[in-house]
Amino acid sequence: MSSREAILSRIRKARGVAAEPTGAEQARIEAHLRARPISTRPSLEWNPLERFREQCVRMSSTVDGVATMSEVPAAVARYLSSAKLPMQAVAWPGIAALDWSASGVAVEGRPAGGDDLVGITGVHLAIAETGTLMFLSSPTTYAATSLLPETHIAVVPVGVIVPAMEEAWDRTRRETGDLPRAVNFVSGPSRTADIEGQLQIGAHGPFRVHVIVVGA
Amino acid sequence: MISQHTDSTGTYASVHFKSRAHDKLNDAKVQRAMRNFNLAAARSRAVAEVDNFEDLRTAAAAIRDRSLADLDVWLERFEREATRRGTKVHWAETHDDINRIVIEIAKAASVRKVIKSKSMVSEESHLNAALEGAGMQVVETDLGEYIIQLAGETPSHIIAPAIHKTRDDVADLFHEHHKTPRKQSISELTMEARKFLREHFLSADMGISGSNFLIAETGSTFIVTNEGNGRMTTTMPRVHVAITGIEKVVPTLEDVSALMRVLARSATGQSISNYISVNTGPKQPGDADGPEEMHVIIVDAGRSQLIGSDMQEALRCIRCGACMNHCPVYQNIGGHAYGWVYPGPIGSVLTPNYIGLQNALDLPNAATLCNQCGVVCPVRIPLPDLMRKLREKQVDRGLRPKSERFALKMWAWAAARPGIYSLFTRIAARVGKSMGGSGGLIHKLPGGGAGWTQDRDMPAPGGKTFRELYANRPSKGGGGR
Amino acid sequence: MSLERSVERPLRQPRTGRLRSIMLTPYRGTLPEMKVGLFVTCLVDLMRPRIGFAALELLESAGCEVIVPGTQTCCGQPGYNSGDRAAAQALARKVLREFDACDYVVVPSGSCSGMIKAHYPELLADDPADKAALDRLTGKTYELTDFLVNVVKLDKVPGRFSGTVTYHDSCSGLREMGVKRQPRELLAKVPGLQLKEMTTPEYCCGFGGTFSVKFGDISARIAERKCEDIAGTGADAVVLGDLGCMLNIQGRLRRLGNTTTRVLHVAEVLAGVKDD
Numbered sequence: 001m002s003s004r005e006a007i008l009s010r011i012r013k014a015r016g017v018a019a020e021p022t023g024a025e026q027a028r029i030e031a032h033l034r035a036r037p038i039s040t041r042p043s044l045e046w047n048p049l050e051r052f053r054e055q056c057v058r059m060s061s062t063v064d065g066v067a068t069m070s071e072v073p074a075a076v077a078r079y080l081s082s083a084k085l086p087m088q089a090v091a092w093p094g095i096a097a098l099d100w101s102a103s104g105v106a107v108e109g110r111p112a113g114g115d116d117l118v119g120i121t122g123v124h125l126a127i128a129e130t131g132t133l134m135f136l137s138s139p140t141t142y143a144a145t146s147l148l149p150e151t152h153i154a155v156v157p158v159g160v161i162v163p164a165m166e167e168a169w170d171r172t173r174r175e176t177g178d179l180p181r182a183v184n185f186v187s188g189p190s191r192t193a194d195i196e197g198q199l200q201i202g203a204h205g206p207f208r209v210h211v212i213v214v215g216a
Numbered sequence: 217m218i219s220q221h222t223d224s225t226g227t228y229a230s231v232h233f234k235s236r237a238h239d240k241l242n243d244a245k246v247q248r249a250m251r252n253f254n255l256a257a258a259r260s261r262a263v264a265e266v267d268n269f270e271d272l273r274t275a276a277a278a279i280r281d282r283s284l285a286d287l288d289v290w291l292e293r294f295e296r297e298a299t300r301r302g303t304k305v306h307w308a309e310t311h312d313d314i315n316r317i318v319i320e321i322a323k324a325a326s327v328r329k330v331i332k333s334k335s336m337v338s339e340e341s342h343l344n345a346a347l348e349g350a351g352m353q354v355v356e357t358d359l360g361e362y363i364i365q366l367a368g369e370t371p372s373h374i375i376a377p378a379i380h381k382t383r384d385d386v387a388d389l390f391h392e393h394h395k396t397p398r399k400q401s402i403s404e405l406t407m408e409a410r411k412f413l414r415e416h417f418l419s420a421d422m423g424i425s426g427s428n429f430l431i432a433e434t435g436s437t438f439i440v441t442n443e444g445n446g447r448m449t450t451t452m453p454r455v456h457v458a459i460t461g462i463e464k465v466v467p468t469l470e471d472v473s474a475l476m477r478v479l480a481r482s483a484t485g486q487s488i489s490n491y492i493s494v495n496t497g498p499k500q501p502g503d504a505d506g507p508e509e510m511h512v513i514i515v516d517a518g519r520s521q522l523i524g525s526d527m528q529e530a531l532r533c534i535r536c537g538a539c540m541n542h543c544p545v546y547q548n549i550g551g552h553a554y555g556w557v558y559p560g561p562i563g564s565v566l567t568p569n570y571i572g573l574q575n576a577l578d579l580p581n582a583a584t585l586c587n588q589c590g591v592v593c594p595v596r597i598p599l600p601d602l603m604r605k606l607r608e609k610q611v612d613r614g615l616r617p618k619s620e621r622f623a624l625k626m627w628a629w630a631a632a633r634p635g636i637y638s639l640f641t642r643i644a645a646r647v648g649k650s651m652g653g654s655g656g657l658i659h660k661l662p663g664g665g666a667g668w669t670q671d672r673d674m675p676a677p678g679g680k681t682f683r684e685l686y687a688n689r690p691s692k693g694g695g696g697r
Numbered sequence: 698m699s700l701e702r703s704v705e706r707p708l709r710q711p712r713t714g715r716l717r718s719i720m721l722t723p724y725r726g727t728l729p730e731m732k733v734g735l736f737v738t739c740l741v742d743l744m745r746p747r748i749g750f751a752a753l754e755l756l757e758s759a760g761c762e763v764i765v766p767g768t769q770t771c772c773g774q775p776g777y778n779s780g781d782r783a784a785a786q787a788l789a790r791k792v793l794r795e796f797d798a799c800d801y802v803v804v805p806s807g808s809c810s811g812m813i814k815a816h817y818p819e820l821l822a823d824d825p826a827d828k829a830a831l832d833r834l835t836g837k838t839y840e841l842t843d844f845l846v847n848v849v850k851l852d853k854v855p856g857r858f859s860g861t862v863t864y865h866d867s868c869s870g871l872r873e874m875g876v877k878r879q880p881r882e883l884l885a886k887v888p889g890l891q892l893k894e895m896t897t898p899e900y901c902c903g904f905g906g907t908f909s910v911k912f913g914d915i916s917a918r919i920a921e922r923k924c925e926d927i928a929g930t931g932a933d934a935v936v937l938g939d940l941g942c943m944l945n946i947q948g949r950l951r952r953l954g955n956t957t958t959r960v961l962h963v964a965e966v967l968a969g970v971k972d973d
Contacts, residue, residue, distance in 0.1 A: 014523035039474035040275035139502035194360035205444030584905025586868035607780030628784030667913030672948035682746035
């Protein structure tokens, strides 16, 4: 008997059920997978945009807001210069395609390497409840851009803000079907408290997460 | 295999809990480090921020129970979906199977360097030693795990593995292993680790992680970290292997969303952890990053025997660590005293179940049953009840010392006979009073009571029992006595 | 028709062998008669009888008719927590019989009342014969301060205390019986008493029954944290509701050289502290 069969049959024996799953068991599982009920949640009675901004700050991100995508380069430049950060960045192609000429920021549309200091991304969705950014992997939404650079700037159109993680899954299923290879949720900069329980920002991922909300 | 969990005769370290705990109580460094540790306050603030945390706990427990009720069917569904998406699913019956499977995967992919995100299951199987034995370099990347790897130790907490170390310990370790000038501050130490580990992330061939949950609906792994090392481990190397227990399967993405709400709050007092990686299969055509191979190893190693038993509730555990963060015993002795992988209340339940009741006799007894663990557990595991059941099993299997069994029998016999009991207590009250002397404090009790008076006095009884005094009390008003 | 039951209602006399049987105190009040069984607990019986008398006085001052079944010994918790289920079951059945005739069972201990209310149902679950008596017992069992506040709604307490006290929440009282607010409400009625809270009043003192002797060093160390917290309040006395915690905290305080902080049961303080 393979390990697989041994384990599965041990579980079935321990459960005190027949050797093979019955129709009733399969039906129970299918019913749950079809219904995908949303469990008990805390009250979500806040304005999603306000909540998102507030929770971003709570998770130690910084937040800015602009009216249109065309204002994003200037907002990035403003942030980088006020934080005394380098005026050069790598970005997702969609972001790199904005008009950066007047901003003074040199933006390259390529995946981040270990030495890139600033990464600019969009997001797939954003979650108001916890101030969370959601990324889906794809040929043009490089995972490393939000991970390797010391500073991560995320551009969040107001229309992608959903109340909670459940709504994010629901919308993702409807819009993309199967999940992509990687769905990453990011809530603020990287941190650790592994030495003496003291909080340190910037363990392996970015030290800074700056969120630019567009269209608020 | 000889390891930090067993000695050369194969005796488990958990057998020596009592003396290990005693050593930790007298280890000034451990005591200092444990005093720094307070995740309980953070949890309590985070819990207060939602209006219905108790309901969230109840709902989370129900989600876990749903998984366990049809466990094999959910696992098969997970396997089917994961396989459809190109993940290779492996099944490990034993700890040796885990190591064998990982080594096979590594050899087939010509792996030389392995980076690891936290995996407690791999601590069970001593995977690092096995990989090193097979000629590979293994680097732990969770900062706490990295520290104890340098120190040659095991984790003392499931989410804060190096909590028993002070910054001075870490400074010495980094100075010695990195050959860099000795750093003073925690922030300098963290930056130094970042720099060294970044090189490993970029050069490793294989990333090994745990998986907090397996999603049956989508065939995905679900990895939660704050440092970002989970993301690194699942993004940078060309092979990703996730190792997790059979009990970690969860039906849907909605279900795992609910578990996440209680997990982060219970673990570190956050509303959500900084990074969650949901990985479904290897890199797709055209993707700029991600591993070329993805493997999931589903581990039994003792878990299936809890299914359907009076211990099944322990399998709800989502490894937040809240039980240890709130345990008065754990907080005073730290995790190493327990001697195996999982310390604190959940360890005192899992360890005897996974390595044998007789190999961890003290663990279920080393608890005040204060139930602080039970009331904070995000999935409502009745930890004190489970510890008590393990105590019953020890009695049933004759595993308790003779003297203890005799004392219990004597007590039970007398307590069921009020006349004899009354006589015993009258004698005890008088003997106790005379032992207490003028100060009314007994400084040294004989026999089994010596454990009490080693570090404490015993306030002496007054000389007469309530029963005696009540019988002789002057009647009040009129009427009967 | 009177809502009050007749004072003369005959009492069932448990079989008590040669021991003194039920002992009654006179009914004095105008409240509806409540026949309250006092479960003294084995530790109070042996170690601190004055706590039992304080409880008695409080119940009587509230107008209760108090019965103290003379055959009572122990609730069975030491056996239960040591894994000796059979011994615990025998004692649980004994308690069931002894208090069956009472309207209420009041216990000056969160731990022993918790044993009855929270654990007897599981302990006696295999025996359906006990079910009815068990339901009656668990439904009518109260920790002392909970009973005084929520059942008899005690208004005035006899005791006086001059000084500051801090209150230690015993684990079983707090987590099994919901005792938190009740002792504090009652202490607030004691003239001269000031309450000053510890940083972590709900933190276990480290007693844990047989744990305290099996793992004496760990137990004493946990107690030390409690002692530090108590000292931090500067209180004259630490007040609590369980004798196990009381012996543990007092024993550790004295060994640490603290001879001045008094360790008192809440019943003593409410009834008026007397020395033995």
